Amino acid sequence: MSNIEDLNVPFDPFADVDEDSSSTQQGNKNIHLRIQQRNGRKTLTTLQGLPKQYDSKKILKSFKKEFACNGTIVDDTELGQILQLTGDQRVKIAEFLVENGIAKKTDIKIHGF
Secondary structure, three states: OHHHHHOOOOOOOOOOOOOOOHHHHHHHHOEEEEEEEOOOOOEEEEEEOOOOOOOHHHHHHHHHHHHOOOEEEEEEOOOEEEEEEEOOOHHHHHHHHHHOOOOOHHHEEEOOO
16 A cells, blocks of 8 residues: 555655665675676676675685686675686576575576677
């Protein structure tokens, strides 16, 4: 019923976003897996949005060992820590995160071709 009452309130697209709104909290818990084209057939997989309670160095070490690829951690001021892995590892990373209870399947967003 309250959703119907909210329809009468005009929406200002240029208003500042409240940090307490549920849409921003939901956006923070999503884990994004992206693929980037390097040179030729080489690709780079990036993982963004890993919860801070997990040690990204240990997770990266297990990724590198299990997937037989190279990887690094990039610190970004806006996006936080981003894990970069060589090759297309998106599906493997998603399966790893779900199997180890780090993230739910609904929280993982896979981007790219």
